[in-house]
Amino acid sequence: MAHVDDATKKHIDRWIRENDLNEFGDPKDTVYAGGNPLFDMLTGKMRDRYEYILEKHPELRVWKK
Amino acid sequence: MKSASSPTLRWLSVVILALTALPIVFSLTFQKPSARPEPTVTPSDTDPREELLVDLKDNTTPQEITALEQKYNIDLEFNTENAHDEKLMVADIDPARLSDLVTQLRREPTVEIAEPNVVYHLPPDEEFIRASRGTGEVLPPDSHAAWAPNDPRYKEQWNFRMIGMEQAWEKTRGKGVVVAVIDTGVAFENDHKCYWAKDFRETKFVRGYDFVNKDEHPHDDHGHGTHVAGTIAESTNNNEGVAGIAFEATIMPLKVLSASGGGSAADIADAIRFAADHGANVINMSLGGPFPSGAMESACKYAASKGVVIVCAAGNSGREGVSYPAAFKECIAVSAVGPKGELTRYSSYGKEIAIAAPGGDTALGREWGILQNTVYQGVDDYYYFNGTSMASPHVAGVAALIMSLGVKDPAQVKAVLQKSAKPKEPKKKYGAGLLNAADAVKLATSAEFQQPLLADTDEASGATTDGPKTILTVQSPIPIFNKWIDLLVKVGMALLISGVCFAVGKFKKRTKGTAQYPLAVTAMLLAGLLLPDLVMWYWGANAWVNLLAHSVVIPSLLLALGLQNKRALQLLAYFTAAVTLHLAWDVWRHVAPFADLGVRALPWLMANIIVGVGVVIAAIRRCTARLL
Numbered sequence: 001m002a003h004v005d006d007a008t009k010k011h012i013d014r015w016i017r018e019n020d021l022n023e024f025g026d027p028k029d030t031v032y033a034g035g036n037p038l039f040d041m042l043t044g045k046m047r048d049r050y051e052y053i054l055e056k057h058p059e060l061r062v063w064k065k
Numbered sequence: 066m067k068s069a070s071s072p073t074l075r076w077l078s079v080v081i082l083a084l085t086a087l088p089i090v091f092s093l094t095f096q097k098p099s100a101r102p103e104p105t106v107t108p109s110d111t112d113p114r115e116e117l118l119v120d121l122k123d124n125t126t127p128q129e130i131t132a133l134e135q136k137y138n139i140d141l142e143f144n145t146e147n148a149h150d151e152k153l154m155v156a157d158i159d160p161a162r163l164s165d166l167v168t169q170l171r172r173e174p175t176v177e178i179a180e181p182n183v184v185y186h187l188p189p190d191e192e193f194i195r196a197s198r199g200t201g202e203v204l205p206p207d208s209h210a211a212w213a214p215n216d217p218r219y220k221e222q223w224n225f226r227m228i229g230m231e232q233a234w235e236k237t238r239g240k241g242v243v244v245a246v247i248d249t250g251v252a253f254e255n256d257h258k259c260y261w262a263k264d265f266r267e268t269k270f271v272r273g274y275d276f277v278n279k280d281e282h283p284h285d286d287h288g289h290g291t292h293v294a295g296t297i298a299e300s301t302n303n304n305e306g307v308a309g310i311a312f313e314a315t316i317m318p319l320k321v322l323s324a325s326g327g328g329s330a331a332d333i334a335d336a337i338r339f340a341a342d343h344g345a346n347v348i349n350m351s352l353g354g355p356f357p358s359g360a361m362e363s364a365c366k367y368a369a370s371k372g373v374v375i376v377c378a379a380g381n382s383g384r385e386g387v388s389y390p391a392a393f394k395e396c397i398a399v400s401a402v403g404p405k406g407e408l409t410r411y412s413s414y415g416k417e418i419a420i421a422a423p424g425g426d427t428a429l430g431r432e433w434g435i436l437q438n439t440v441y442q443g444v445d446d447y448y449y450f451n452g453t454s455m456a457s458p459h460v461a462g463v464a465a466l467i468m469s470l471g472v473k474d475p476a477q478v479k480a481v482l483q484k485s486a487k488p489k490e491p492k493k494k495y496g497a498g499l500l501n502a503a504d505a506v507k508l509a510t511s512a513e514f515q516q517p518l519l520a521d522t523d524e525a526s527g528a529t530t531d532g533p534k535t536i537l538t539v540q541s542p543i544p545i546f547n548k549w550i551d552l553l554v555k556v557g558m559a560l561l562i563s564g565v566c567f568a569v570g571k572f573k574k575r576t577k578g579t580a581q582y583p584l585a586v587t588a589m590l591l592a593g594l595l596l597p598d599l600v601m602w603y604w605g606a607n608a609w610v611n612l613l614a615h616s617v618v619i620p621s622l623l624l625a626l627g628l629q630n631k632r633a634l635q636l637l638a639y640f641t642a643a644v645t646l647h648l649a650w651d652v653w654r655h656v657a658p659f660a661d662l663g664v665r666a667l668p669w670l671m672a673n674i675i676v677g678v679g680v681v682i683a684a685i686r687r688c689t690a691r692l693l
Binding site: 022023026027028029030031032033034035036037038039041042043044045046 | 331382428
C-alpha cells in the first residue's frame with residue numbers, strides 16, 4: 001500500500017464525518033474481532049487506519065494532478 | 066385465639082405458610098449434588114512414556130492373551146495385581162504405533178476396550194524455568210498437587226502455568242457449564258463448508274447458530290473464534306496439541322463475525338439473547354466496537370438478569386478507552402498482559418477494566434503468543450495469537466470453573482475472579498489484578514462463596530440452570546455456614562417463638578383463656594424470616610426489590626397509616642419482629658443481601674433493625690391501648 005498523503009487523510013476524515021461512520025470507515029454499529037480491525041493478532045502489529053480504509057474504499061484516495 | 070378460628074384467616078395462614086415453604090420446596094426439588102468432577106490422577110510420575118491400555122473380556126484365556134501379544138508384537142502385563150479378574154492390561158509401546166494399535170485391537174473379539182493409557186506428568190523443570198524466566202508472575206507448580214495434561218504442546222502454554230491452571234485442574238475442569246463463544250464461529254464439525262479442527266474432537270458442543278449466514282452451522286471461516294474457543298475448552302489430555310482451561314465445559318458456538326472479522330451490533334445482541342435463552346452460563350465476547358449500542362447493552366442486561374456471566378475483551382487499541390460491549394456494566398472487561406505480567410502495548414484500558422489476563426505478546430517472540438488450535442487461512446494447525454481476544458477466554462474459562470463449583474450468581478463469580486486476582490496497579494490497566502485460576506477455584510470452594518440460599522443444577526443435562534441467586538458475603542465470622550444451617554436456624558426461630566405463644570395460650574386456657582395452635586402467628590414469623598430469601602431467589606441478588614424485602618418499610622408504613630385493628634396489629638408485630646430477626650441474623654453473619662452493594666448494605670440492615678424494634682414496640686403499645 002502506497003503512503004497515504006495528507007490530502008487523502010483529510011478527505012477520508014471528512015468522508016467519515018459526513019457519512020456518520022466510525023473511525024474505521026464502517027457503520028457505527030460495526031463490531032470487530034478483538035475490537036480493532038487494525039490489530040493483527042498473529043504479529044501483534046497495528047495497521048495504519050487510513051491504509052485500512054483505503055483498502056476497502058480505494059475511491060477515497062485523492063489523486064494529484 | 067379468636068382470629069385463628071376464622072376460616073378466612075386460617076386459609077390465608079395456610080397459603081402464607083405454603084408460600085414461605087417455597088424456598089425449601091425449590092431447594093429440595095432442584096438442589097442436586099454438585100457436578101463437581103473429582104480429580105482423577107495425580108501421579109508423581111514424571112516419565113512421559115506411551116502406554117497402551119487394553120481391557121480384555123473376563124473369560125479371555127492365557128493362550129488368547131499370548132496370541133494377541135504375538136500377533137501385535139506387544140508385551141501385555143496386568144495393570145495391577147487386582148486386575149487379573151478384570152483382565153485389565155497395559156503395554157509399553159512405541160508412540161508411533163499407538164494410534165494404529167488402538168484401532169486394530171478394538172476389532173479383536175476378545176478386546177473390550179483399547180485406548181492410550183493416560184500418563185500424567187509434570188512439565189519438565191526446564192520448561193517451567195523457561196516459562197517463568199523474568200516474569201515474576203508465573204505461579205510455580207505445586208509438585209504435590211499439580212495436575213498436568215498429556216497434550217504434547219502443553220509445555221508451550223506458559224500462559225496456563227502463569228495463572229496456576231495445574232492447581233485449578235485439581236479441583237475442577239468445568240463440567241456442567243455451558244460457555245457461549247460469540248465470535249467468528251468455531252471449527253467444530255465437518256461438512257461442505259467447514260473443517261473440524263483436529264484438537265476439538267473431544268470437546269463438547271451444544272447447538273449454536275450462525276447469525277451471519279442465518280443457519281444452524283456456525284462454522285469459523287476466519288480462525289479467531291476457534292482459537293478463542295480453544296483457550297476455553299480445547300480437547301485436553303488427549304495426547305494431541307494443547308490444553309483448554311475448562312475442557313470439560315460445553316461450548317455453544319455463535320457466529321456473529323464474518324470471514325473479514327466484522328459484524329453488526331444487532332447480530333451480537335441477538336446472539337447474546339440466544340445464549341441466555343438456550344442455557345449458556347458464560348458468554349465470551351472477544352470482540353468490540355468503539356460505540357455503545359443500546360440493543361447490545363439491553364441484551365447484556367437480559368443475559369445478566371438470567372444469571373449469565375459475560376466476559377469481554379477490552380479491545381486492542383493500545384489506548385485508554387474500553388470498547389463495547391466490554392465497557393457495559395454487566396460485562397467483565399479483560400485487559401491483556403504479556404509473559405512478564407505487564408500490560409501489553411496493544412491492550413485497551415480504562416476504568417471499566419475488571420481484571421487482566423494473559424493475552425500474549427508475539428513482539429517478544431512468537432512463542433510468547435497464546436498457542437491454540439485453529440483453522441487459519443485454510444490450514445488446521447496450532448497458532449500463536451495475541452490480543453485481548455486471547456485474554457478474555459482465559460477469564461471466561463476460569464469463570465466456567467468457578468460456576469462448576471456451585472457459584473452461579475454473576476456478581477459472585479465476578480467477586481471470586483477479582484478477589485482471587487493477584488493485585489496490581491493501576492486499576493485502570495489491571496482492574497482487580499492478574500487472573501489467578503488456582504486461587505479462584507480455592508476461593509470458590511470456601512465457605513464465603515459456598516452458601517447459596519438455593520442453588521440448582523440440572524443433573525440430567527449436567528448443565529447449570531438459571532436459578533436462585535446467591536448472596537455476597539463479606540468475611541463471615543462464622544467459618545462454616547451453609548444454606549441448610551441458615552434455613553434450619555430461621556425455621557427453628559419461627560417454631561420456637563410460635564411454640565412459646567402456644568405454651569402461653571395453654572397457660573391462658575388453664576386460667577380460662579383460649580388456646581389453639583397459633584397458626585397465624587407461625588405464618589407471620591415464617592413469612593418474616595423466609596420471605597426476604599424468597600424475594601432474593603425470585604428476583605435475584607441485585608434486584609432493588611430485594612432491598613425492600615430486607616427492610617421493615619412496609620410494616621412501618623402500615624403503622625404510620627394508622628392501622629388500628631387489634632389482630633392486624635398483633636400479626637404486624639410478629640411479622641416485623643421476624644423480619645428484624647432475619648436482618649439481625651444477616652448482620653451477625655456479615656451477609657449483604659444486595660450483591661452489588663456488598664458491605665455497603667450493612668447500614669441499611671442496621672437502620673431497619675432499629676426501626677423494626679421501634680415498629681414492634683409501637684404496634685404492641687397501640688394494641689395494648691386498644692385493649693385498655
